[in-house]
Amino acid sequence: MMRSGVDPAGGWDAHRLTLAFGIAAGLPACAAIAERGGAFSILLAMGLAVIWEAVFARIRRRPMAWDGLVSALIFALLVPAQTPFWQQGLALSFGLVMGDLIFGGRGRGFLSPACVGLAFLLFSFPQAGAEDLGLMTMIAALGGGAILLGLGLLSWRVVLGFCLPLLAGAALSGAPEAVAWMPNATLALGLIFLIGDPVAAASTNPGRWAYGGMAGALVMLFGSEGSALASVVFAGLLASLFAPLMDQAVVWWAWRRRRNRRGQHG
Amino acid sequence: MTPEHRKYLTAPLIDSNPVTLQILGICSALAVTTSMATALTMSIALTVVLTAASALISLIRRHLPSSIRLVLQITIIAALVIVADQILRAYAFEMSQRLSVFVGLIVTNCIVLGRAETFAMRNPVWPSVLDGLGNGLGYSLVLMIVAALREGFGAGALFGVQLLPLASEGGWFTPLGFMLLAPSAFFILGLMIWALRTGRPAQIEPDAFPRNDTGAEEAGR
Numbered sequence: 001m002m003r004s005g006v007d008p009a010g011g012w013d014a015h016r017l018t019l020a021f022g023i024a025a026g027l028p029a030c031a032a033i034a035e036r037g038g039a040f041s042i043l044l045a046m047g048l049a050v051i052w053e054a055v056f057a058r059i060r061r062r063p064m065a066w067d068g069l070v071s072a073l074i075f076a077l078l079v080p081a082q083t084p085f086w087q088q089g090l091a092l093s094f095g096l097v098m099g100d101l102i103f104g105g106r107g108r109g110f111l112s113p114a115c116v117g118l119a120f121l122l123f124s125f126p127q128a129g130a131e132d133l134g135l136m137t138m139i140a141a142l143g144g145g146a147i148l149l150g151l152g153l154l155s156w157r158v159v160l161g162f163c164l165p166l167l168a169g170a171a172l173s174g175a176p177e178a179v180a181w182m183p184n185a186t187l188a189l190g191l192i193f194l195i196g197d198p199v200a201a202a203s204t205n206p207g208r209w210a211y212g213g214m215a216g217a218l219v220m221l222f223g224s225e226g227s228a229l230a231s232v233v234f235a236g237l238l239a240s241l242f243a244p245l246m247d248q249a250v251v252w253w254a255w256r257r258r259r260n261r262r263g264q265h266g
Numbered sequence: 267m268t269p270e271h272r273k274y275l276t277a278p279l280i281d282s283n284p285v286t287l288q289i290l291g292i293c294s295a296l297a298v299t300t301s302m303a304t305a306l307t308m309s310i311a312l313t314v315v316l317t318a319a320s321a322l323i324s325l326i327r328r329h330l331p332s333s334i335r336l337v338l339q340i341t342i343i344a345a346l347v348i349v350a351d352q353i354l355r356a357y358a359f360e361m362s363q364r365l366s367v368f369v370g371l372i373v374t375n376c377i378v379l380g381r382a383e384t385f386a387m388r389n390p391v392w393p394s395v396l397d398g399l400g401n402g403l404g405y406s407l408v409l410m411i412v413a414a415l416r417e418g419f420g421a422g423a424l425f426g427v428q429l430l431p432l433a434s435e436g437g438w439f440t441p442l443g444f445m446l447l448a449p450s451a452f453f454i455l456g457l458m459i460w461a462l463r464t465g466r467p468a469q470i471e472p473d474a475f476p477r478n479d480t481g482a483e484e485a486g487r
Contacts, residue, residue: 087440098453102460124444 014065014106020151021070024144025193028185029073031140032133038081045072045092052093056101067106068096074114074193077133078186078229079121091121111240112197118233133185141185145192154196157205161212162191162219169220187219190232200240206253207246215239267396274396278404280466285408286459287469290376294368295409296451302425305413306406307361311354311369313402315346316378320398322346324386339382340373347372377401412454420445 033039049068057064075092095117103109148154195201195215202211215235222231267275284290291312298308322342323330330338351369354362362369372378381401386394417423422430422439431437444450463469 120444123447124442125440126443 014067017153018066018070018106020148020153021067022073024147024153025070025073025077027144027147028137028141028189029077031137032077035134035136036081038076041079041081041085041088042073042076044085045076045088048072048089048092049096052096052101056097056105060104062105065105067100068113071096071100071113071117074189075117077137078114078118078189078194078233080127080229083121083125083127087121087125091117091124093117094120107199109199110244112194112200112236115194115197115200115233115236115240118194118229119237122230122233133189135185138185138188141188141192145188145196148192148196153198154192155198155201155208155212157208158196158201158212158215159191161209162195162216165213165216166220184228186228187232190219190229190236191215194232194236195239197240200236200243202243202246202250204247204250207243207250210246211239211243214242271393271396274393275400275403278397278400279407280404280462281469283404283408283462284377284380284401285405285455286462288377288380289459290380291405292455294371294375295405295412295455296448297368298365299409299413299416299451300420300446301364301417302410302413303361304364305409306425307354307358308365308368309402309406309409311350312372312375312377312405313399315343315350315372316381316402316405317395317398318346319343319378320381320386320394321391323382324389324391324394327387330387335387336379336383339379343378343382344373377405408455408458411458412451415454416445416450420450 029042033042046069049072050066053065053068056062072092075095076088079088079091095113095115099111099113099116100106100109101113145154145159149156149159195212202208218235218238219231222234225231278284282288285292285295294308294312298304319339319342323339347370350372351362354365354369381398385397389397414424417425418429419442421441422428422432422437430439433440
C-alpha cells in the first residue's frame, strides 16, 4: 500500500510499526510533559489502552497488540488539560473500542482511534479547550513527523495536500492574523498523527492528494469559527470518512483508463 | 392459545426481532428515541397500526389480486396511520408535535409492509394478529431500551423525571451530550446487535463475500 521510503510490508511486522509510531509520538509527549506536566494523565491513558487491548486480545483469541498505547499517547497529548479524568477515560475508551478494536485492531478499521475519541469528547462535553501546547511540543511533533516521513509511514502527499489550501487561503486573504494561528502545536500534532495516520488516510497517490487537500480546506473552514483542536479533529474525521471513496474513485478511473487503452489497441 | 400460536407472539421479541435481526425500522428508532415518552408513543402507534393492518389484510387476503396487492396493502396501512395520527393530534397534541412527521412515516416503515406481505397474506386472521402484535412489541422493546439509555445518559432522566442530579444544577451528573444526537442511537443499536449475536450465534448472517483462500480445513467451519 505504501510506496514511498521503506515499504512497511517488506519485513516490518506489526510490533515494529507500533514502535516506530510510538517513538514518533513519544517525542512530542516528552516535550509536552517537560513544558506543562501532565505525565500522570498520559500514563493513565496508556494504562487504559493496555486494558482494552488485553480485553480484545482475549475476546478474539489473538496475540496482544500494543497500538492502543500510541493512540492513547496522541489522545492524551491533544486532549484539553483541564478535562476531568473520567471524561478523558470515557472518550478514549470510546475511540479505542468503536474506532479501532471493534474492526479487529489497527489496520482493519478506517478511522484514527484518537480522532474518534477526541470527537466524542468534543461532542459530549463541549468546553473551551485552552491551547496550552507550546513551541517545544510543536518542534518535537515536527521531529516525530520527519521520522514518520522518512520511514514512509506518513505520506508527503497528504502533508503537502494539507498545507496547500491553508497557504492558498492565507495568501488570498492576505491578513497576517489569519496566518498567526496556523503554526501551532495542536495543528502540527493533528496533521501528523490524526490526519496523517495511514489507517485513516487514503491509500492511492491521487487519493492522498485529494484527502490531504480536503482535510486542509476543512481545517481552514472550521478554524475560522472554532478552536484549533475542534477544527483539526472534525476535519480529520470527515476527511477520513471520505478517504475510501476517494480511493475507490481512483481505482475506477484507472480501470476505465486501462480498458479504453486496451479497447483502442484491439 | 396453542404453543404454536404463542410462538408467533414471542419469537419476534428476541429471536427474530424486526429491528435487531432484520434491521428494519431503523429510521424511526433513531429519530424518536431521545426521550422515553416519545419512544413509548411511537411504539404504541406502530404496534396498533401493525396489528390492525395484519388483521385487515389477512381478512381479505383471498380477495386481493396479486398484481395490485401492494397498492391495496399500502392503502390500508396509510388509512390506519392517518387515523392514528389524527387521534394523537386530537388527544395528545403536544406529543404529536414532538413526534413531528414520524407517526405519519409509519406508512413507510418496512416492518408493517413486511409483515403484511410475508405473513398476513399467507395466514389466517388470528395468527396474523399475533404476529403483528409480536413484531410491534419486538420493535417497542428495542425502542424502549435505546430510549432508556439515551435519555438516561443524555439527560439523567427517564420519562422526563429527573433521576440523576445535573451538575449544572448543583448535582454531580454531567450529561453526555452525544447521547442526544442521532449517531448515538446507531452505536447503541450496533452494540445491542453485537451482544445479541454473541449470545445467539444462530442470528449471525453468512459472510456476503466469503473467503476462498483459506484452504479446505478452514472452509468447513
